[in-house]
Amino acid sequence: MRLPSTASPNPGAPDVDVAFVREALDQAGRNPEAVIPVLQAFQEHYGYLPVEALRLASEQSEIRPAAMTGVATFYDMFRHRPAGQHLIRVCRGTACHVTGADRVEEALRQHLGIPKDSDTDAAREFTIEGVACLGCCTLAPVVKIEDQTFGHAKPEKAGSVIREFRRNHHAADDPGRSTEELETAPAGAIEVHVGLGSCCMAKGSDRIYHALRESARRNGAHVNIKRVGCVGMCHQTPLVEVTGRAAGGRSAYYAGLTPATAPAVLDFHFRPAGLRQRLGGLLNRTLDA
Numbered sequence: 020m021r022l023p024s025t026a027s028p029n030p031g032a033p034d035v036d037v038a039f040v041r042e043a044l045d046q047a048g049r050n051p052e053a054v055i056p057v058l059q060a061f062q063e064h065y066g067y068l069p070v071e072a073l074r075l076a077s078e079q080s081e082i083r084p085a086a087m088t089g090v091a092t093f094y095d096m097f098r099h100r101p102a103g104q105h106l107i108r109v110c111r112g113t114a115c116h117v118t119g120a121d122r123v124e125e126a127l128r129q130h131l132g133i134p135k136d137s138d139t140d141a142a143r144e145f146t147i148e149g150v151a152c153l154g155c156c157t158l159a160p161v162v163k164i165e166d167q168t169f170g171h172a173k174p175e176k177a178g179s180v181i182r183e184f185r186r187n188h189h190a191a192d193d194p195g196r197s198t199e200e201l202e203t204a205p206a207g208a209i210e211v212h213v214g215l216g217s218c219c220m221a222k223g224s225d226r227i228y229h230a231l232r233e234s235a236r237r238n239g240a241h242v243n244i245k246r247v248g249c250v251g252m253c254h255q256t257p258l259v260e261v262t263g264r265a266a267g268g269r270s271a272y273y274a275g276l277t278p279a280t281a282p283a284v285l286d287f288h289f290r291p292a293g294l295r296q297r298l299g300g301l302l303n304r305t306l307d308a
């Protein structure tokens with residue numbers, strides 16, 4: 020198999036950087052066994068395998084063009100076309116399949132103008148792909164865009180999923196965003212555990228974690244806010260547990276929080292009794308242990 024020496028078949032693709040190709044070969048090696056690390060370096064750098072980079076690498080190493088293309092086409096992990104800036108993964112596991120993942124993918128493609136014979140929109144903002152189980156089947160069908168998970172996705176919500184992703188993504192990029200640095204709370208202080216198992220993540224628990232930390236920082240609350248794994252209550256996600264000696268030695272669990280309502284949990288546990296009563300009405304306290 021020969022590598023074409025013509026211009027890239029992907030108009031608009033980045034120019035291949037000769038210095039980078041040399042550097043990748045210096046690090047991975049120039050012998051035939053180095054083929055996979057070399058391809059991985061290209062994929063990481065360009066987001067796909069530009070033909071020109073493969074050709075150059077082949078010229079400057081002992082890796083034959085046939086080995087280069089053979090390995091590159093054998094493994095699914097290698098892309099041959101430029102990818103969009105953000106990766107949308109539509110779960111095609113059994114639970115998601117039977118709850119309509121196909122229709123969700125179709126709606127996302129339509130919303131973004133990604134034709135059937137492609138996986139990326141014209142502006143190269145999004146690339147869409149089907150993946151195996153994402154590990155939060157209770158929320159099927161599930162779509163993950165970068166590190167944001169959207170559970171119970173519906174075809175008619177395709178547009179709002181994309182809008183919400185863009186909004187969260189821009190907020191995360193905001194240079195004015197707080198670093199949420201908290202002082203270390205004394206021993207016995209209230210501890211807040213935020214479930215960050217896959218189901219909780221799919222229901223936005225990471226945003227709740229940041230909202231709680233930001234609120235604690237602003238109010239100077241002495242509290243330890245920690246991420247914890249699945250506590251086996253995935254049907255109640257996103258789940259927050261308040262515990263510790265200062266919380267009376269008992270655990271209280273809160274379900275159904277949003278980034279907007281989560282700070283009320285801190286207010287409830289730090290404010291005087293009268294205010295607590297009023298705040299208590301806003302919260303869905305699921306279970307005390």
Ligand code: FES
Pocket residue numbers: 110111112113114115116151152153154155156157159160161
């Ligand atoms: S099958 Fe989709 S998350 Fe498990």
Ligand code: FES
Pocket residue numbers: 214215216217218219220248249250251252253254256258
């Ligand atoms: S993933 Fe949060 S309780 Fe299971």
